Amino acid sequence: MEGSITDAKLPLLPLLNGTPSLQEEGPYTGNGSVDVKGNPASKTHTGKWKACYSILGGEFCGALAYYAVGTNLVSYLTKVQGQSNVTAASNIAAWQGNCYLTTILGAFLADSYWGRHRTIVVSLTTFTFGMVLLTLSAVVPPNMHRSMATFPQEALSSLGLYMTALGLGGIWPCVPTFGADQFDDTDVSEKAQKELFYNWYYFAVNGGFFVASTVIVWVQDNCGWGLGFGIPTLFSVIGVVGFLASMRFYRYQKPGGSALTRICQVVVAAFRKVHVDVPSDSSLLYEMPGKESAIVGSRKLMHTDGLRFFDRAATITASDEASASRPWKLCTVTQVEELKIFARMLPIFLTGVIFNTAEACFPLFVEQGGAMDNHFAAAFALPPASLTTFTCVCILVLAPTYDRVLMPAVSRITGVKRGLSELHRIGVGMVFAVLALAAAAAVETARLRSVEAEAPAVSILWQAPQYVLVGVAKVFGVVGYIEFAYEQSPDAMRSLCQACSLIMVTPGSYLLSAMLTIISSVTGGGGGHGGWIPKNLNEGHLDRFFWLMAALQLINLIAFVCCAATYKSKLPTT
Template structure:
């Protein structure tokens, strides 16, 4: 029985059939090339399209420098806001695999539309000479529709890909845990390779060959990224959606305030925790109690009114693991980005 248990991961990951992940058939370096290829091509597409976007606004859409800068800033800001949406959907409903997959399709749609807007007569701005062009309202609208589809698409990819790569390694396995560190190195290398090619080769193509090719190549790269990601489906380990961290944090805060008069027992083993071996938070192991931010421990103090309707009310009683999750964020504010 022990040998059979060693076949499967111990971190709660499952395969694409939602069965416990087999360590010999899924995850580790057999799955990572598809994820790394996805990230390299996606970054090449993003930087290849965005690096020269200001000049495109000015020269092709005939926008004043002030308007072009404002539009670029608005679009760039959107690219950094949409990951909050993607992270929430991945944690709460879709899981990382389906979030990356669905938003990648949106991304490719946006890249394709952007390429068409710079290539097809009627969608392409009319130019009287090189870099002296005039775009109609419709042409500009199509261009910005494409760009904001891309911004939405990157919102589902950016917060999930790194974590999804980490999911392929079981922390309970010491060998796999060591390999995870190497994965992070290869991940950032793939980002830099994509960015390097984009900001050198693709920028030159846009300035010397044409915007159609300059946007078309990133579009093809993104299509390759999607194909790379889907081709590794059978090899991936997936964490089940564990619910929104934001909701869990609010529950701890509300439960703590409701019990501000309740005394925390000296014996911390009396604090509420699930009896199961696994945490109540899917995809997370149980966390041990810590002494920091002791006021929050009140959320895990069990009183009779917590069970009025049978099962505990999560807005009145939280597990130790849930409380410790919030403590970890308060101790390391930079971890907020990893949670959301």
């Protein structure tokens, strides 16, 4: 981290009033944020950790509600609604895909028109309404089916699921960015605290997942689905109320208009001036006078070399001087730099497609565990799916201790105050993703050898390392992508960039599904041979598929290193 905090120690869990700033240049923030009344935000009375507790609490409640639905949804659709396994799996895949695809819509509304706070409030309300419909679908009497043309359970659950997906589209890209907005990055002390926020945000998400996948799933299986959906619905309501209760403490960033429109304006203006020479002196390029940017809610961006073709959009010609401002012909330097920054970030985001296939392999991990000895402590049988708890516990332990234990240790090695940059953190996560798939392959190789030797079945606990390694990969990689999306993006495009990092989960899942289909077709052959992944894993070679995925993760890591080595970081804003 640039700048030094020599004697200040950052607490593991920050105090209610936050850590006193080491740099107090004035009573107001320097990043253009405002308070609930639209006035410049006070450093003393707004933002920092007193604002973040309600944000993190709301995220915990929202994550608990989401995972309470997603973790056990297949059981509800098959056992309660009577859907086939294929239909249920297809519906769940479509729902999960929509959850991530709608993040683009939520980010667009937040950056362009509504702002992050309003988008979160509307999205939380929409999500909660969807949870209410799901709860109602679980308590509708089954005998109503006979007297109605359409099944109320299916109609209510389908509408509820798509309402939750629509709500999550505004929650996921906006909550981490809105939380980071509570810290002024022009203040050295607050910027250090913001780096802590990313870890606590991910801790809150996985805390909700842990409670949902243990307590709530047990309630659903043993106490009924009405209560199983009703409890997370109540938590969702609590999250909305808690989030609204702290409005006076928040710092708000004004929406800057459509980022997609500004990008298109730069592209069109650059192509319209394809034969115009760009001046060698960047000060001759067009920019608004004074300190304020032409983009509402965004500070000015300094001109950078590279991608000089787009500088034509800010090159002033004789026709520009003679006419009024025409944004589709003449753009500001800040607007051009927005496009340049996004173009430089895009290759880093794309490496997230392969990285996210590591977690997408969890269903295969569960199938692998089903072919192993799951008896633990004599008579106790360990469900294969319960081993995902190792991933969750790893995250819950590692996320809050990262800054207290790991960062100081790495800092002593690298000589950098913050230990690892965003790109370094993503790279470390990718290394652990390779190790996780390699561990899964090694365990499967050992299991198949024991089957061939007719030896006792391998214990399911041998899967623990691969789940733990995925947890470590997520703490470094996923949090690194969240931090990268906020720190490197322009002020008025932060929600959009956050959505870009999230949406990479969807093509990652689609890629894994396509690979499974192709490999099954290629290796299956004829005569009923099951290929690498048959119904009976003892007759297949799941280990080869895991080795293939490990190799793919390694290639992705190499590609990421090449992208990171050539990546040009965003210059300080003015």
